[in-house]
Amino acid sequence: MNLEEENKELKKKLLIAQSWMEREVKTQINLISKEKISNLSSGNIEDFFHENVEEIITTGVHSFFGELMILNTPKTVMENIIGAEILFYNQRQNKFADGLGIISSYHKSIDYIIESTITKPFRKFAKKHEQTILRRNDPLEKTLNLVVNSGYILGIAKLFHALSLIKKGGNLGEFTRCFSDFLDSHLYIKDILLEENFYRLLKILIDSEVFGKKRHEGKITYEETKKTRTILIGDLKEQNCVIYKLIKMGQVDI
Template identity: 50%
Template sequence: MVLLQDLEKENYKLKRQLEVAISWMRRNIKEQAQKVSNKKLKKMTLATKSCFIEENIEENIIKQIGDFFGDLMLLNIPTSAIENIISAEINYYNLRKTPSTDGMTVISSYHKALDILIENFIVKGFRKFAKKYNQTILYKNDPLEKSLHNVVNKGYILSIGRLFHLINILKEDKEKFPYVKCFGNYLDKYKYIKEVLFEESFYVIFEELVSSEIFGRKRHIGSMRFVETRKSRSLLIGDFKDKNCLIYKLLKMQDVVY
């Protein structure tokens, strides 16, 4: 009986802690939305600014983020990633109002959010893993090996293109260079990450995004049409309706925490 009471007390305590965390998270998202909105409003035309306020876009964005991801998933999203998602959506609203505007502002914000998620959910763990198993020396004069060497030893980010290339190499049945092999060993240990990265639907979306060159050549050119932006946004965030999208799947891998 005492044990049951102890468990009930512990469950109540954990429930309260979760409620506090969720409350803080919701407040944080609202604060981020207000901060980003105030900054973006200064750059909007008077007409667009008026529509933005009248249509209550800030609250709509907060709601669509909350409804799409849910409280538990949102607890795992870094604040900086949320900020960039909000920024992307405000930019997308502005783009819909003025389709002649360059869509790269939308994609650039989503690119930053994606970099943050990859760093926090994949690369940080790999960096620790590589150092733990003494994979810190560059043995091969290979572009990907050099990139991974810098990721591990200099804290560089692992670019979206490099990650895609890495997945492709790991799928091939041939000998791997040391850093690539180490990354493969890392995925073998943390199978919940590997399952997402090697999932067919994830790979198809990832391949389409990389092939579109929105994170490469087109980003450097600095110009993107509305149609391309809309398509890329759909692949990245599923229009906040379709969970078969890149960002949702990356966040889904963190469900293992719970």
């Protein structure tokens, strides 16, 4: 087989693989959508199918993330993103509805991504470098101690707190210093987390308190939900957003 024939054969195999990925992804998204739709009221379910919203969400998620990224993203993350999108459709129909469920679903996605792409390797790094003893009575140091030694998750607010201290420099606690060293040894993570625009988006998110005080109060307005959705998933149009960048960060080879 000459080079031209080999290239044709390779191209054919790539097209078959791409076609398979597309079918697999659409099947995956549709299954998740059907499961999440069952949580809507009967009236909203009827409207949902009448307006072809399932297809709109499926196409939107598929186009935004692409086959390869979706196939390499934990199912839990996609389940929560699609669930949030379905609930957001519901809130758009009734703007007085609470956005708590939407924000909670996005929050779960972020927690899962942070745990799998940042916290697990940091935990391993800290133990390897024997950073396991709490020596400073400080809220962030206490949190990082629990993250390393007791398997606690590193929430987005505490992550932002650690990043803000690292950016400022100065006298860091030992666990925070260890986290800074971890970032220095994992530049593909550091380059995303401390990139100016990403850091700015995180700051807006934390300052809005939708993941903190407002979530605990149990009432998030449509406008707050809409703004948060833009920051998190860029309205499924703009990839310069928190969730897309976090997922991309965990898929270094993509």
